[in-house]
């Protein structure tokens with residue numbers, strides 16, 4: 001199947017007389033006729049559902065769809081993108097060990113890596129996305145995982161997945177890619193060598209800003225034996241001595257994340273949220289090109305305005321990320337555009353004069369929205385600290401929805417008059 005068909009059809013195939021749409025199984029538990037059957041489920045000898053913290057029919061269908069979209073072997077949904085990233089890192093890195101991450105990442109992920117995981121004894125070494133020497137050095141120093149975002153939120157850099165994967169693999173370390181902003185419609189990181197993909201499904205995958213969620217997808221190819229990952233190659237004393245790399249050759253990463261970490265940490269998605277996510281994913285292939293076309297139109301419009309100091313959008317030919325955008329994203333830049341109005345005052349005037357685009361602390365849904373980092377997400381920083389974080393006092397983040405682009409441009413044009 002092509003990706004458009006997968007968005008609509010994968011994950012659920014009703015039998016004779018069953019509901020056409022994947023039903024919402026709002027049930028914590030499942031009924032069996034014999035104790036023996038339940039025993040086989042617990043031994044992982046049989047597929048089935050017994051408790052929604054571990055697996056649920058609605059969630060399972062959506063996981064299968066996402067795995068198919070990414071070209072992975074299995075997926076696990078989580079309660080949020082933050083939960084997905086946390087479980088993905090904890091699956092590879094233990095207290096006393098370290099891992100390496102691109103420094104251009106989502107603010108929430110940065111805090112998780114720099115503060116919370118650090119308190120658990122896990123050290124994150126941050127390297128600039130173009131500093132491959134620093135990446136190699138961190139790996140020589142014993143880093144157990146590599147992390148980066150396909151399109152960085154909010155900086156909008158495009159990571160050179162192939163290059164990062166090759167460097168990671170030389171050190172026998174897996175590469176985790178956060179594919180939230182690209183989605184599998186624009187980029188499938190496994191095709192470029194990534195080993196694990198994570199998502200905040202709260203963004204484009206859901207697409208309508210209705211439900212929080214996250215996901216981990218297993219590429220199924222990484223050799224944990226060669227890499228010396230004992231947690232995959234030695235018996236798990238908390239799960240009848242199972243050896244994940246042997247017993248689950250197709251998807252050792254997601255199986256361990258589920259039966260060990262999800263079991264213990266419990267950050268599962270609600271079946272209702274999985275159901276809503278599935279409806280969003282049905283139209284993902286229609287929305288991503290429209291988000292990208294609207295954002296490109298907005299970026300071009302802003303670039304020709306004398307009131308705009310700079311515009312950052314990977315699909316602009318003049319952008320430093322353009323070549324990588326063509327290679328990894330088929331030339332589509334997703335829906336977010338950053339631009340600078342030169343000062344805090346100008347940015348605030350502009351934001352308050354908008355009418356169609358609403359002020360929201362969110363990006364990546366069907367409705368156009370804007371955010372002024374200096375007065376919201378990065379409010380605690382002074383102007384000098386802001387600039388160090390790559391954000392100017394006049395920077396605005398515009399998340400283009402799927403409306404008609406003429407209406408978006410008219411709104412931007414009217415608001416620019418107030419500057």
Ligand SMILES: *Cc1c(COP(=O)(O)O)cnc(C)c1O
Nearest residue numbers: 080081082106153180200202213
């Ligand atoms: C939003 C976001 C997250 C966090 O996801 P939540 O669902 O809000 O927990 C992680 N990574 C990226 C790139 C994001 O944009």
